[in-house]
Amino acid sequence: MPDSPTDLRSAFRSGRVTPTAGLAPGFAQTNLIAVPQDWAYDVLLFTQRNPKPCPVLDVGDAGSRTTMLAPGADITTDLPLYRVWKDGELADETTDVSSLWRDDLVAFHIGCSFTFEHPVAAAGVPLRHVEQGSNVPMYVTDRECRPAGRVIGPMVVSMRPVPEHQVALAAAISARMPAVHGGPVHIGDPAELGIADLAAPDFGDPVTFQPGDVPMFWACGVTPQAAVMASKLPFAITHAPGYMLITDTPDSEYVLEVPDAR
Amino acid sequence: MPDSPTDLRSAFRSGRVTPTAGLAPGFAQTNLIAVPQDWAYDVLLFTQRNPKPCPVLDVGDAGSRTTMLAPGADITTDLPLYRVWKDGELADETTDVSSLWRDDLVAFHIGCSFTFEHPVAAAGVPLRHVEQGSNVPMYVTDRECRPAGRVIGPMVVSMRPVPEHQVALAAAISARMPAVHGGPVHIGDPAELGIADLAAPDFGDPVTFQPGDVPMFWACGVTPQAAVMASKLPFAITHAPGYMLITDTPDSEYVLEVPDAR
Numbered sequence: 001m002p003d004s005p006t007d008l009r010s011a012f013r014s015g016r017v018t019p020t021a022g023l024a025p026g027f028a029q030t031n032l033i034a035v036p037q038d039w040a041y042d043v044l045l046f047t048q049r050n051p052k053p054c055p056v057l058d059v060g061d062a063g064s065r066t067t068m069l070a071p072g073a074d075i076t077t078d079l080p081l082y083r084v085w086k087d088g089e090l091a092d093e094t095t096d097v098s099s100l101w102r103d104d105l106v107a108f109h110i111g112c113s114f115t116f117e118h119p120v121a122a123a124g125v126p127l128r129h130v131e132q133g134s135n136v137p138m139y140v141t142d143r144e145c146r147p148a149g150r151v152i153g154p155m156v157v158s159m160r161p162v163p164e165h166q167v168a169l170a171a172a173i174s175a176r177m178p179a180v181h182g183g184p185v186h187i188g189d190p191a192e193l194g195i196a197d198l199a200a201p202d203f204g205d206p207v208t209f210q211p212g213d214v215p216m217f218w219a220c221g222v223t224p225q226a227a228v229m230a231s232k233l234p235f236a237i238t239h240a241p242g243y244m245l246i247t248d249t250p251d252s253e254y255v256l257e258v259p260d261a262r
Numbered sequence: 263m264p265d266s267p268t269d270l271r272s273a274f275r276s277g278r279v280t281p282t283a284g285l286a287p288g289f290a291q292t293n294l295i296a297v298p299q300d301w302a303y304d305v306l307l308f309t310q311r312n313p314k315p316c317p318v319l320d321v322g323d324a325g326s327r328t329t330m331l332a333p334g335a336d337i338t339t340d341l342p343l344y345r346v347w348k349d350g351e352l353a354d355e356t357t358d359v360s361s362l363w364r365d366d367l368v369a370f371h372i373g374c375s376f377t378f379e380h381p382v383a384a385a386g387v388p389l390r391h392v393e394q395g396s397n398v399p400m401y402v403t404d405r406e407c408r409p410a411g412r413v414i415g416p417m418v419v420s421m422r423p424v425p426e427h428q429v430a431l432a433a434a435i436s437a438r439m440p441a442v443h444g445g446p447v448h449i450g451d452p453a454e455l456g457i458a459d460l461a462a463p464d465f466g467d468p469v470t471f472q473p474g475d476v477p478m479f480w481a482c483g484v485t486p487q488a489a490v491m492a493s494k495l496p497f498a499i500t501h502a503p504g505y506m507l508i509t510d511t512p513d514s515e516y517v518l519e520v521p522d523a524r
Binding site: 041059 | 302303306307310311318321323411518
């Protein structure tokens with residue numbers, strides 16, 4: 001497996017399919033949601049009103065297949081896996097959406113928690129889904145996002161089991177990166193979020209806990225996909241959960257460097 | 263002069279007119295720009311692409327005269343002074359826009375640098391415009407914002423003279439509040455921003471320097487008004503520069519509390 005963003009995107013363009021967790025460490029990964037221009041205002045307002053699950057890193061012009069986050073990329077071919085939505089239902093999962101792209105599609109690029117995994121791991125916190133070679137598990141919660149026009153939907157979260165003595169550390173490191181979801185929205189009992197069974201994620205793969213691990217939940221950029229479903233958008237193209245755009249933007253761009261004002 | 267947000271808004275509703283710098287210390291003040299729904303996407307995207315001058319704190323639904331930032335307020339009467347724009351030109355300046363409000367107007371509430379003045383002053387940094395009882399001076403710069411659809415325009419800055427030995431402190435404190443423009447965009451020679459004469463601000467009042475003061479420039483929420491002009495919006499209502507909405511939201515909501523992850 002290559003490890004530069006350019007080479008990985010090239011591999012995906014050639015049809016390679018793999019979740020992107022752990023790939024190209026040090027470079028930000030992003031969630032994609034592209035909607036018809038007629039819906040773009042409601043989606044952009046939804047992200048403004050729900051910045052924790054939907055931190056926007058870039059918005060393209062209508063019809064554009066490029067993003068400033070990855071100048072050489074074609075966003076219709078360079079993700080490993082896409083989902084195509086019609087009337088709020090999953091219509092197709094495919095590795096290339098170039099023939100489906102439309103002049104009226106507006107692409108939103110939303111921060112992804114994979115971006116804080118690198119500094120979290122660098123601090124010595126084990127990432128179970130990466131150890132186990134699987135996609136991170138994601139769950140639809142019972143927390144409703146703040147609606148925006150026609151766009152409504154629940155918050156989706158990603159979950160990582162973290163050794164109890166490292167929970168505070170993982171919370172602190174991720175909290176310094178609000179552009180990629182920031183600190184956890186919940187730590188501990190999944191029932192607090194209306195999640196019945198951690199072994200049955202709504203997206204991604206189940207992950208095995210090690211003794212002493214505590215579940216930590218972060219707001220997730222799959223939230224807009226849940227909104228596509230709940231709002232019955234006539235048409236949308238998204239990444240497949242866990243199969244992100246790997247950008248050329250260093251993770252460090254999204255770390256708060258707060259001046260010491262004492 | 264009353265000093266609670268509610269009493270101040272009530273005074274403004276009754277027709278009192280005064281710049282709001284230094285009023286209701288501890289409560290955030292916001293810039294207003296209301297545009298027809300047809301323009302709302304371009305304006306919202308402009309704010310997303312230019313977060314330093316245009317940090318959005320709330321966006322209303324079309325026609326709404328309320329904001330979550332000040333639950334009891336009527337935004338068409340509770341600011342001390344408004345500007346009404348037609349085809350990008352100033353058409354009127356008035357203390358009440360309730361009769362001009364339209365069902366298709368979308369109100370954007372944008373963070374204001376007055377919000378960091380309180381913690382800056384609390385740290386011992388003198389605020390010359392407040393000492394002198396005048397409005398903060400604002401200048402149109404030669405820095406173009408990143409365009410969004412039909413919306414273009416230059417960045418506007420506010421300027422405060424700060425004693426040289428406190429420049430670093432004022433920069434550090436304001437940098438902790440990105441939702442209200444954050445740290446300065448420039449310190450020192452105004453020519454770097456294309457400003458020819460500090461004594462002739464484009465908005466607000468000139469301010470007198472004390473010996474040893476250095477000019478500090480912060481991105482300013484009047485930037486959308488400059489965009490209204492440059493983009494020739496058919497209709498818009500804004501606050502008059504320096505005459506802000508005083509909200510019920512504590513300044514402290516917008517201070518980054520960054521966890522120590524060492």
